[in-house]
Amino acid sequence: MSIIDAINQLALDKVELRDRPYLLYTDKLSKTALSQLAFRYTGDRVSYRDDLIKRHTSNSKSGYLNLQMHISREVEAIKQICQNATKPIVLLEDLDVLLTYLHTRPNSPLNQFWRNLAATRQLACPIWILLPKTWATEMASKENLWDIRVKYL
Helix, strand or coil, X not given: CCHHHHHHHCCCCCCCCXXXXXXXXXXXXXXXXXXXXXXHCCEEXXXXXXXXXXXXXXXXXXXXXXXXXXXXXXXXXXXXXXXXXXXXXXXXECCHHXXXXXXXXXXXXXXXHHHHHHCCCCCCCCEEEEEECHHHHHHHHHHHHHCCCEEEC
């Protein structure tokens, strides 16, 4: 099956709960495939990394991120990304940057972040979080938090 056929069969726009986040595990997609995904589902492609840099450079007085101390702020930032979306679906890329950062911290708050994100409600639009398939094994024990909100490409 071609990547275009696989994208067409995902039905990202046919979600039951339109106010919650969803996970889409993928292999490394080319820029063309990501553009096709966004085009097919009329989605805004947003980079968490770029958003974090923009927020940190414009709002922070500190030279340090200390994201592990601001889990709720990062969940709120994801909500704000949905609020600022100009299209009916958000495709959030590069969240693995935050997940990797949290995973490497002592007394990792990754589980807390994952629970908070899975429990997030009242988003302005559905958000599909694109993660590498390598994270699927790391998050397998936590997928019950996400019930049916997980797909693979």
